[in-house]
Amino acid sequence: MNEKRSNPVKTILLYAALIAFALVFIYPFFVQIATSFKTDPDAANNPLSLIPDPATTAVWARIFGQTEDAGVPITTWTRNSVLIALVVTVARVFLDSLAGYALSRLQFRGRSAVFGAVVAVMAVPGVALLIPKFLMVNYLGIYDTYTAMILPLVVDAAGVFIMKQFFDSLPISIEEAARMDGAGVFRTFWSVVLPMARPAVITLTILSFQGSWNEFSHFLVVTKGTPEHQTLVTGLAGLISGGQGASTQYPLKLGTALLTTIPVALLFFALQRYFIRGANEGGVKG
Helix, strand or coil: CCCCCCCHHHHHHHHHHHHHHHHHHHHHHHHHHHHCCCCHHHHHHCCCCCCCCCCCCHHHHHHCCCCCCCCCCHHHHHHHHHHHHHHHHHHHHHHHHHHHHHHHHCCCCCHHHHHHHHHHHHCCCHHHHHHHHHHHHHHHCCCCCHHHHHHHHCCCHHHHHHHHHHHHCCCHHHHHHHHHCCCCHHHHHHHHHHHHCHHHHHHHHHHHHHHHHCCCHHHHHHCCCCHHHCCHHHHHHHHHHCCCCCCCCHHHHHHHHHHHHHHHHHHHHHHHHHHHHHHHHHHHHC
């Protein structure tokens, strides 16, 4: 019996190509880190250099308010971003899962129309909803509050669609067995169906956290832009554009961009392993 052996030369070339592609994609991230430790002239003269000359932490001292002219409320912005991202993520995962399960399993009049409306909302550009959002939060009297920042984000049409489609792929027989044992609709959903939907739940968690953490236009519309209601994204955007001098300020821009990128990247890499494992389990069960 002849065993097909892999060609070591082809293997080496393949890994070399993969490493080269990885370096191409990760090099801009290294440039971002290095530039945050550069001076403005050095960043303008050597934009792609990975070695700051001279190296300085002036940008980070300015961001964190350690200089006399800075006074950047980075702690308030970080607290607001974390609070809003956590609340929106938990609420969106729970409510989108409930809505997706109802559209997938419950029989009620108008179910097809409701699902059609969910799909239609997905087709509407987010910018087209900014003025209606402003009018609604102003009418409800919650303008420039945490409620206005959080409430419109707790349900997402795309999340409902993702969960509904995943629940459709699960066998109904398991739910029927649970109901024969006396479990109600919510108990069946919470204890039986939702654990089986782990791949979709993890995917929705990543998307919800990323979306709420990076949200910009919604917060601009529903708040006055005061520091106490700014997040990292809106606050640092104002820091870059609002009277910070006439220079290009690449170190400041890339340093603040790096600060907003790290939490989302850490969440993705932390959950990536569980997502792949859950997807494999879901494929076997299916």
